[in-house]
Amino acid sequence: MTSRNPLRDRPGTSVSRRRFVEAAGAAGIAGLAGCTGNSDQPAEASSGNGNGNGNGENESGVDVGEADEDDIVLEFWHIFGSELGSHLDHLVAEYNDRADGIHVETTSQGGYGENFEATMSAINAGNAPHISLFASGDTSAALDADAFIPVEDLLGDNVNWSDYMEVVVDYFAVDGTWHSMPINNSTAIMSYNRDMFEEAGLDPDEPPETMAEVRQVSETLVEETQAEEGCAWANVTWFINQWSAIDQEFVFNNANGREGDSTEILLETETARRIYSWWKEMYDDELYMATQQGWGDASGAALQSGRVGINLGSTAGLGRNAELAEEASEPFELGAAPLFSPHDDFHGGQIGGGSLWVPEQAVESPDQEEALIDFFLWITGPEPQAEWHKRTGYFPLHRESRDMLESDGFFEENPAWTAGFDQLEKSESSEYTRMHMVATTGEVGDERMDLWTALRQGEDLDEMLSEYKQRIGDALQR
Amino acid sequence: MSSRKAYDSTWQAALLLLPTIAIFVIFLYWPALRTIWLGFYETQFFGQQGTFVGLQQYWEILMWEKYQNSVIVTLKFAVVSVFGTLIVSILLAYWIYTVERGKTAYMIAVIWPYAMPGAVAATVLLILLHPEIGMISAPIESLTGMEWDWRVHGTQAFWLVALGTIWFTLGYDIIFLLAAFHGIPESLNETTRLDGVPQWRMLVSVYLPLISPTLLFLLVINTLGGFFGGFAMVDLVTNGGPRGATNLMIYQLYESGFRNFNIGEAAVQSVYLFAIAVVLAVAQIVFSDKRIHYGG
Numbered sequence: 001m002t003s004r005n006p007l008r009d010r011p012g013t014s015v016s017r018r019r020f021v022e023a024a025g026a027a028g029i030a031g032l033a034g035c036t037g038n039s040d041q042p043a044e045a046s047s048g049n050g051n052g053n054g055n056g057e058n059e060s061g062v063d064v065g066e067a068d069e070d071d072i073v074l075e076f077w078h079i080f081g082s083e084l085g086s087h088l089d090h091l092v093a094e095y096n097d098r099a100d101g102i103h104v105e106t107t108s109q110g111g112y113g114e115n116f117e118a119t120m121s122a123i124n125a126g127n128a129p130h131i132s133l134f135a136s137g138d139t140s141a142a143l144d145a146d147a148f149i150p151v152e153d154l155l156g157d158n159v160n161w162s163d164y165m166e167v168v169v170d171y172f173a174v175d176g177t178w179h180s181m182p183i184n185n186s187t188a189i190m191s192y193n194r195d196m197f198e199e200a201g202l203d204p205d206e207p208p209e210t211m212a213e214v215r216q217v218s219e220t221l222v223e224e225t226q227a228e229e230g231c232a233w234a235n236v237t238w239f240i241n242q243w244s245a246i247d248q249e250f251v252f253n254n255a256n257g258r259e260g261d262s263t264e265i266l267l268e269t270e271t272a273r274r275i276y277s278w279w280k281e282m283y284d285d286e287l288y289m290a291t292q293q294g295w296g297d298a299s300g301a302a303l304q305s306g307r308v309g310i311n312l313g314s315t316a317g318l319g320r321n322a323e324l325a326e327e328a329s330e331p332f333e334l335g336a337a338p339l340f341s342p343h344d345d346f347h348g349g350q351i352g353g354g355s356l357w358v359p360e361q362a363v364e365s366p367d368q369e370e371a372l373i374d375f376f377l378w379i380t381g382p383e384p385q386a387e388w389h390k391r392t393g394y395f396p397l398h399r400e401s402r403d404m405l406e407s408d409g410f411f412e413e414n415p416a417w418t419a420g421f422d423q424l425e426k427s428e429s430s431e432y433t434r435m436h437m438v439a440t441t442g443e444v445g446d447e448r449m450d451l452w453t454a455l456r457q458g459e460d461l462d463e464m465l466s467e468y469k470q471r472i473g474d475a476l477q478r
Numbered sequence: 479m480s481s482r483k484a485y486d487s488t489w490q491a492a493l494l495l496l497p498t499i500a501i502f503v504i505f506l507y508w509p510a511l512r513t514i515w516l517g518f519y520e521t522q523f524f525g526q527q528g529t530f531v532g533l534q535q536y537w538e539i540l541m542w543e544k545y546q547n548s549v550i551v552t553l554k555f556a557v558v559s560v561f562g563t564l565i566v567s568i569l570l571a572y573w574i575y576t577v578e579r580g581k582t583a584y585m586i587a588v589i590w591p592y593a594m595p596g597a598v599a600a601t602v603l604l605i606l607l608h609p610e611i612g613m614i615s616a617p618i619e620s621l622t623g624m625e626w627d628w629r630v631h632g633t634q635a636f637w638l639v640a641l642g643t644i645w646f647t648l649g650y651d652i653i654f655l656l657a658a659f660h661g662i663p664e665s666l667n668e669t670t671r672l673d674g675v676p677q678w679r680m681l682v683s684v685y686l687p688l689i690s691p692t693l694l695f696l697l698v699i700n701t702l703g704g705f706f707g708g709f710a711m712v713d714l715v716t717n718g719g720p721r722g723a724t725n726l727m728i729y730q731l732y733e734s735g736f737r738n739f740n741i742g743e744a745a746v747q748s749v750y751l752f753a754i755a756v757v758l759a760v761a762q763i764v765f766s767d768k769r770i771h772y773g774g
Contacts, residue, residue: 113737117736117739120739141739292629293629293717293719298610439738442733442737442738442739443733443737443738446718446719446733450719450720450721450722453629453630453719453720453721454721456630457630457631457632457720457721471543471544478740478743
């Protein structure tokens with residue numbers, strides 16, 4: 001088992017209880033557990049295990065230093081577990097080292113849900129952190145709360161937004177305003193076992209690009225190799241969102257909530273039908289392995305053990321998959337390719353992940369404002385973002401970071417890592433690819449995952465599509 | 479008039495009671511009233527914004543299909559866990575009471591799971607019974623021939639949660655039952671032994687009537703547990719699924735309040751849960767009062 005296991009990303013009744021449990025289940029069991037997570041967000045973003053004793057102490061093992069007496073202290077609440085947390089703390093320590101009179105304190109709240117809940121409670125209680133990391137799925141809820149300073153207002157003229165990767169900032173902008181600063185963003189990607197492709201007589205340089213091709217390839221893999229099923233991925237709604245965007249279709253009405261509140265899920269579109277019927281047939285014909293509900297390591301484990309030849313995950317999990325491929329009992333060469341399309345065309349894929357929000361009440365003085373600006377500009381700068389990408393696989397926000405990595409020879413050493421960039425380059429930013437303005441972290445997301453469970457239970461596709469259209473519609477309108 | 483007079487004035491007594499009353503008011507009565515009141519509001523974000531909707535929300539929750547399902551699941555769970563726990567505990571406690579050797583070892587064995595916090599017990603069960611990697615999962619599949627995957631099969635998930643909860647709450651009942659059994663006078667044992675009464679008959683006809691106050695107490699406690707327990711298993715193992723098969727009311731309340739941040743909705747649900755618990759507890763006591771033997 002592995003210690004990295006992003007799987008659950010839900011609020012707990014109490015953080016200490018959750019952490020206690022996580023310590024108890026140290027084997028990483030939770031990684032394979034049937035737990036539902038915030039299915040809308042890439043796994044790696046929700047890593048919440050083993051990160052300590054719940055009192056907010058820094059448990060990443062990286063010392064971010066001590067604040068001097070007259071330093072301006074900025075509290076930064078995030079969601080990372082020990083591994084990603086240590087990468088973040090590494091950056092923060094570097095910042096604290098060089099910043100004069102500013103000290104950033106990081107605290108992990110365990111997961112997106114927990115952090116959102118904790119931040120909202122803190123705002124209510126009047127002691128909000130200065131910076132807090134929310135999932136993109138929480139954006140509409142955060143905006144409704146009306147308690148945050150748009151980072152665009154905070155940064156003002158100090159920032160040139162065109163320095164940042166367009167597809168990322170375009171995803172996060174709401175009505176032309178940047179409310180929050182994207183920080184940990186990735187896109188869905190397909191990983192595959194190149195050796196297995198060769199064994200089956202498939203060309204590993206020509207990975208499947210459409211659902212129909214994935215089916216063919218899966219059939220071949222099952223026939224020609226040890227693979228039990230062709231491919232594996234977790235039951236998370238993120239992939240559905242991606243496929244819809246790639247196919248230029250909305251998931252929710254009113255342009256995914258961008259042109260008014262979404263009141264319906266569009267399950268009757270050709271795209272939705274195509275996705276679910278293909279997925280169900282893949283499952284019924286034993287070409288797809290249903291690994292788990294919510295994010296986790298199970299799909300990686302299936303690829304590693306050769307039970308499948310293809311898995312889906314996030315670009316931020318590529319490093320992890322490469323590690324698994326190396327450590328496998330039969331090590332293999334890992335391939336990575338953009339997510340396949342429901343039909344023949346590939347339009348724009350979506351990204352996902354979180355962004356940093358600044359609670360209004362926490363910024364009490366111009367000095368603090370200056371400090372926040374300084375920190376934001378630094379951490380989104382070329383070098384820290386290059387480092388961040390290298391360590392985590394999250395897209396580097398700054399455009400120059402990629403060139404820096406290129407000239408360092410990073411992509412030559414890690415060819416699979418270019419697939420995410422390739423996918424972004426293929427992508428057209430459009431109304432379909434932008435972040436959904438639908439609060440999907442709770443009931444709506446759960447019902448969407450249940451739709452797939454119902455199909456696994458053998459229920460009729462048409463009946464379930466209309467039943468869940470109704471149920472999810474009700475949830476959206478509640 | 480009473481011949482003993484502890485206090486000079488009522489005021490003095492009231493003053494001494496004040497701390498207790500204050501604690502009750504602040505931590506019990508006020509929050510309870512506030513909960514009922516919150517149920518009248520459609521809220522967002524921890525009650526920051528609210529629209530007064532009166533009883534409408536109470537009605538809507540009742541009509542909510544998901545909640546109706548949750549009520550049915552909870553009733554099933556309560557019946558299974560109340561009687562399951564009680565019957566298994568009586569048998570185990572009686573065996574331990576009558577066993578000749580190794581009594582302490584057996585006692586420790588059955589009480590041990592209770593010493594674990596529910597969350598730990600649930601995690602242990604998760605590791606043992608996980609469909610993919612559970613140690614007991616493969617034997618279950620080969621013994622029964624069924625596909626063991628409670629992430630898909632609702633009935634399996636329900637029994638996993640119910641039996642799991644029974645397993646780690648047994649110890650509580652057993653401690654009380656053992657104490658009750660040991661409170662029965664030894665002379666009674668000797669008499670019945672001389673009369674040659676079989677052991678199972680002893681349990682049904684002699685012991686159970688004698689320990690009926692304890693049974694009533696446990697019945698009440700177990701019933702409350704039936705409505706408020708099971709959370710750890712659901713939260714850590716099934717998350718209310720698959721498709722609501724294990725969505726206990728207490729879990730749905732938590733979902734509404736802390737995952738969907740709908741405090742108004744959660745308030746309504748906690749009022750319902752509270753009402754059910756009160757009704758049941760009172761009904762049991764009233765009903766059972768007539769047939770309980772309190773000795774002496």
